Amino acid sequence: MREFDALIIGSGLGGMTMALHLADHIQVGLITKRELRDGGSGWAQGGIAAVLDGTDSVELHIRDTHVAGAGLCDHDSTRFIVEHSKEAIDWLIQMGVPFTKDTEGDSAYQGYHLTREGGHSHRRIIHAADATGAAVIDTLAHKVAAHPNITVLESHIAIDLITDQKLGRSGRHCYGAYVYDKETDRVETIVAKSTVLASGGAGKVYLYTTNPDVATGDGIAMGWRAGCRVANMEFIQFHPTCLYHPHAKSFLITEAVRGEGGILRLPDGTRFMPLHDERAELAPRDIVARAIDFEMKKGGFDCVYLDISYKPAAFIKEHFPNIYLRCLELGIDITKEPIPVVPAAHYTCGGVVSDMAGRTDVTSLYAVGEVACTGLHGANRLASNSLLECMVLGKAAATDILKATATERPNIPEWDESQVTDPDEEVVISHNWDELRRFMWDYVGIVRTNKRLERALHRIELLQHEIDDYYSNFRVSNDLIELRNLVQSAELIVRCAMDRKESRGLHYSRDYPGMLSEAKSTILSPD
Template sequence: MRQFDVLIMGSGLAGMTIALKLADKLKVGLVTKRALRDGGSGWAQGGIAAVLDDADSIELHIRDTFVAGAGLCDAKATRFIIENSRDAIDWLIEMGVPFTRDDSGDTNYHGYHLTREGGHSHRRIIHAADATGAAVIDTLAKKVAAHPGITVLEDHIALDLITGRKLGLDDDRCWGAYVYDKTNDRVETFVAGHTVLATGGAGKVYLYTTNPDVATGDGIAMGWRAGCSVSNMEFIQFHPTCLYHPHAKSFLITEAVRGEGGILKLPDGTRFMPQHDERAELAPRDVVARAIDFEMKKGGYDCVYLDISYKPASFIKEHFPNIYQRCLELGIDITREPIPVVPAAHYTCGGLVVDLSGRTDVAGLYAVGEAACTGLHGANRLASNSLLECMVIGKATAEDILATPPDTIPNVPEWDESQVTDPDEEVVIAHNWDELRRFMWDYVGIVRTNKRLERALHRIELLQHEINDYYTNFRVGNDLIELRNLVTTAQLIVQSAMARKESRGLHYSRDYPGMLPEATPTVLKP
């Protein structure tokens, strides 16, 4: 058994922010499924949205967020996060993040270049070329690894939260988690006065996704099992432009390519976005993804094309060096030809219900980042608002933890696996994993119907029975833990989608194509 003041699950921007803001005063344990830098935040390309230019304003950023979120954004959360955006960026600059500089024009912040993305009325995206997430995570990871107050536990995956209810106590407070050590193949007991879920999203519940392999909805599923409410899980953002190539696994083509003039075309070269929305390529992601999906199904195309080759080659190489290099490796010269793209599951807008300090329904348990739902994203996340949310709510969470002395930690039993045996057939896990991701893509994708959702829920219930039986009788491993969490998360997505009798934002139903006059969140309680 190991004890920490604060136990954080997840090493993306949310987890690292909280760890760094607490480690001078508290003993922090940072659990990460793979290596420290392997979370989803490092995959972010475009940048971070913030009100930095004097010509911009908090009110404009709030308005853009509400428009993209189809009116479902929580007003209080949206204002709080955007009002604190400049402080968050200044903190990253202070940490040493190498944002792209540009002293040539007016569209900059203290010499840093600002770009524009779909849904934004102003240039307000500060970025590090086209690999912002990697630049931010690399910078913070060095500080996390060097800090004596932070114990980094790589190749560990949380199995379940330890709560008073599970211990047979009167209170239902969270006291840490049982964590599987992949290297030593054993379950360890980590106790803490405060526990944080910063585990990211659930993109791997779908067959095609821009997310890393670790995005299996772990925090959402664990929080749900521990007694947390979830909200708005039906709103899964499909990024319109994922590179379409047999050897390009989950490679995203950033929103900023369209922000800087990229044009979407059919295979015959016809531009199609103006026929779908007056904002054309700069429409919010849900609009663009549905338009691409419509054109692909209408024409029977495998993909569409994003063309920025009419821009000078020097401009493309300067603004999108990583995309240029990756495409070139695959035989695509984006300075001379368009990029083949398809939509792919990208971001989980819903999650565990939290307040503006990251607190969940369960005392002692916090959730931050993509695993949480503050209400900022509403029915559709505005581009580059996600990393901002990680930092602002992460800071508020750290402040709340420092202001809330924990109670005495009770006696917690070690993990008991005396009644289970080694798995007999691992193929069961592999088969169920593949089946889940395929029917979620077919039935709970960009366009939904009642019949598709009913079919998906029926299959989920069958899988849950098999997986729970497997979990009860055999020793756990990484794949079983992730599959169990994915199935739980899939059920929450489908049940939320079935509860929404309208089309709004990312949730589009053929049975309910209209939008209801009042925007209300979907909340599921255990």
């Protein structure tokens, strides 16, 4: 049995931020499903939104967030996060993140270049070329790995949280988690005074996604099973521009390409976004994704094209070096030809309900980052607000943990696998995984109907019975744990979607195409 003052489940920006703010004071355990740098944050390309330029303001950033969120953003949460945005960026600069310097005389902060993305009224995105997430995570990972009070456990995946409920006790307290060590093929019991869900979103529930393979909704499912409310899971953001190529797995074409003048075209070269929204390519992601989906279905196209080739080649290579090189590897020279793109599941706007200190409905359990629903993103996340939320709430949750008083811990039993055996047919897992992702794409995608949602829920219930039976009889494995969590996350997405009798933000229903006058969150409770 391992013991820490704080156990952090996930090694993205939220988890690393918390670890670094806590580790000067207490012992921290940080578990990650693969290696330390393999979280979803490292995949972020565009940058981090913050009020940095003198012509910008907190009020304007809040307004842009509310507009993108289709009236569903929580005002207090949004204000808190935006007001702390400059502080968060200054911390990253202090940590040594190599943000791109300004060479063009554009809006800048401390000599750093600021760009603009869809839905933003100002240049306020600080970035490291077109690989901001990787630059931030690489910088912080060095700090985390070197800190004497942080124990990093790689190749570990949490199975379930240890709560009063799981122990058969009254009360709503979390004491840690049961964790599967993939290298030893054993389940460890890790106890902690505070436990943090920082495990990212559930993009892998869909067939096409920009997310890494680890984005399987683990924290959302574990939080739900532990007794936490879950909210707004119907709002799955589909990024409008994922590279369409048979050999390009989950490669995102950043929002900043459109922010710097990229034009969306049909296969015959026709520009179409002005027909869908007056903001054209700079409209929020939900509008752009639906427009692309509409044009693809209308014309029977496999993809559309994002064209920035009319810009000087030097400009493209300087601003988008990683995209340029990756496309060139696949035979696409973006300085001379457009990029084939399709929408793909990108971000989970809903999640475990948490407050401005990261606290959930279960005492000593926190949720930070994409796994959480703070109310910031509303019905549609404004571009580059996600990394900002990770940092601001990561620090706030760390502060709350350091102030919390310890609770007496009951006797924690070790993981019991005396009643299970080795699995007989692994094909059950792979088949169910494939089936789930395909029907979620077909029935619970960018455009939804009541009939599609009912079909999806019926299939989910059948899969849940199979998976529960498998889980009860066989030893756990990484694939089984992830599949169990994916199916639970899928059920929450569908149930939230069925509860919303309107179209708002990322949730578009053909049966309810209008938007209601009052914006309300969809909140599910396991009780």
